[in-house]
Amino acid sequence: MRPDPDADATAIDAELPAAQQASAADSKTLPPWFAVSLALVALLALLVSALLWQKLSSIQELLARQSADATAQSTEARAISRQAQEMAREAAARVAVFDARLSEVALQRTQLEELMQSLSRSRDENLVVDIDSAIRLAQQQAELTGSVEPLLAALRSASQRVARAAQPRLTPLQRAIARDIDRIKSAALSDTPGLLVKLDELAHLADELVLANAVLPVQARAAVKRMPAEPAPPWWLRTFQLIQDEAKALVRVSRIEQPEAALLSPEQSFFLRENFKLKLLNARLGLLARQLESSRADLAAAAISLNKYFDLNSRRTQVAVALLQQVQTQMKSLQIPRVDETLAALTTAAAGR
Numbered sequence: 459m460r461p462d463p464d465a466d467a468t469a470i471d472a473e474l475p476a477a478q479q480a481s482a483a484d485s486k487t488l489p490p491w492f493a494v495s496l497a498l499v500a501l502l503a504l505l506v507s508a509l510l511w512q513k514l515s516s517i518q519e520l521l522a523r524q525s526a527d528a529t530a531q532s533t534e535a536r537a538i539s540r541q542a543q544e545m546a547r548e549a550a551a552r553v554a555v556f557d558a559r560l561s562e563v564a565l566q567r568t569q570l571e572e573l574m575q576s577l578s579r580s581r582d583e584n585l586v587v588d589i590d591s592a593i594r595l596a597q598q599q600a601e602l603t604g605s606v607e608p609l610l611a612a613l614r615s616a617s618q619r620v621a622r623a624a625q626p627r628l629t630p631l632q633r634a635i636a637r638d639i640d641r642i643k644s645a646a647l648s649d650t651p652g653l654l655v656k657l658d659e660l661a662h663l664a665d666e667l668v669l670a671n672a673v674l675p676v677q678a679r680a681a682v683k684r685m686p687a688e689p690a691p692p693w694w695l696r697t698f699q700l701i702q703d704e705a706k707a708l709v710r711v712s713r714i715e716q717p718e719a720a721l722l723s724p725e726q727s728f729f730l731r732e733n734f735k736l737k738l739l740n741a742r743l744g745l746l747a748r749q750l751e752s753s754r755a756d757l758a759a760a761a762i763s764l765n766k767y768f769d770l771n772s773r774r775t776q777v778a779v780a781l782l783q784q785v786q787t788q789m790k791s792l793q794i795p796r797v798d799e800t801l802a803a804l805t806t807a808a809a810g811r
Contacts, residue, residue, distance in 0.1 A: 583808060585623055586631075589616040590804045593797060600794045601748045606642050613639050613797065627807065634803035642795045650745065656785050657742045660760075660778055664735045667764075668772040669727055734763050741785075750789065757786050 596612030613635050620632045691699070737760040744753035761782050768775045 581623075585619060586628075586804055586807045589619065589631075590801070590808070592616065593800060593804070597794070597797065606794060609794070609797065610639065610642060613642075613800065616800075631800070631803040631807050634799045638795075638797045638800045642797075653745060653785055653788055654742060656781050657738050657745070660781050660785075661735050661738045663774060663778045663781075664731050664738070666774050667731070667734075667778060668769040668775060669730075669767060730763070730767055734760055737763070745789075754786070754789055757782065757789065761786070 592612050593609075593616060596608045599608040600606050617632060617635045617639070620628050620635070737756045741753040741756035741760070744750070744756060761779075764775070764779060764782060768778075770776065770779070
């Protein structure tokens with residue numbers, strides 16, 4: 459069964475006036491201290507509100523003061539930042555000026571170093587040119603005089619000048635000069651005056667040399683000239699000896715290696731001797747003029763003429779051949795040593811390598 463809603467509503471309306479009557483009765487029965495407590499609580503809340511308001515006011519003042527200080531500090535910081543920016547700009551400008559001056563100083567230093575290097579290089583080049591000309595002149599003097607003393611003196615002077623210069627790039631030149639000095643000192647050179655004396659002796663022997671087609675050797679002629687000093691034989695013996703010598707002179711059998719020597723006439727024999735002496739004199743002049751190749755050629759031609767047209771069995775011819783061979787042998791060691799290594803080192807130093 460469903461409950462009845464009208465009955466329920468009637469029951470509730472009956473209960474409400476009873477409750478309101480009960481609460482009104484309770485209010486009439488509250489004690490007086492409760493009102494005092496409420497007043498105290500209200501006063502306390504008012505005091506707390508006043509204190510909170512005062513504290514809030516002080517906090518606001520503090521915040522306003524801090525805000526003003528912060529504003530002043532920010533303004534000061536902005537001013538300081540502006541000053542810092544200005545100082546930074548000034549510093550950057552100064553740095554730029556310093557960089558420009560530093561660049562100018564570096565450029566001037568570079569130019570000064572280049573100038574010093576050019577001066578030092580020009581001094582070294584002048585030294586190299588002077589040494590080269592002095593050594594070449596000494597080489598010519600040595601070749602003209604036949605003595606190595608001028609060349610050695612020039613090399614020693616060049617070595618001293620290079621040592622005083624104290625340049626590392628001239629060290630190879632100094633070593634080359636030292637090697638050339640040692641090589642020249644150890645070289646064996648012939649005596650030029652002795653060669654000239656031997657050539658003079660050969661020229662004097664030319665008139666006494668026996669030709670290959672001579673009718674009577676010189677020794678036999680000397681023996682014939684010594685014959686009158688001996689006891690004179692009888693007239694008939696002298697007549698027989700004269701006839702016998704004349705008969706022997708009509709026919710002569712001899713061995714001649716060169717057919718040109720057998721066909722020489724007396725006039726040609728004279729010119730042959732003079733030509734032989736002229737070749738010796740030309741060799742002498744070439745030796746004095748230090749034209750060694752020409753002298754060697756003249757001596758070779760004289761040796762060919764001596765072996766071709768003169769009697770090699772004759773003692774004087776053998777002496778002349780021996781002297782001529784000695785002169786030719788000594789002419790081979792007469793060449794003045796050259797200083798090609800020093801000249802090459804001078805060329806390298808002049809090129810700046």
